[in-house]
Amino acid sequence: MTGYERYLPILLLVGSNIFMTFAWYGHLKYRSAPILTVIVVSWGIAFFEYILMVPANRIGATVYSAPQLKGMQEVITLLVFAGFSTWYLDQPLKWNHWAGFALIIVAAWLIFLE
Known part of the structure; x- marks a missing residue:
């Protein structure tokens, strides 16, 4: 097993989650945008999520394993979202969120326990 198989998926998941977070939550900064526009733009962004x-x-x-990949993806999602919420949405996380x-x-x- 090389670092390629071990670490590339993690890097791709980070990139994927950045796109996903913008697709799912980025529109909250633009609440006056028409919902149809938001849906189309979100789908366009999500395309790049799937590519990764x-x-x-x-x-x-x-x-x-598939469960390990899903667990890893959830942790990455939370970390990306924490930064996104604070930086982009200007909604820092509170103690209960953490x-x-x-x-x-x-x-x-x-x-991951065997």
């Missing part, structure tokens, strides 16, 4: 997510899972499946995220991270860690 599918190879991440395909390559990652050579090293990780506590909830920490519990999800613990759950993802359990998935």
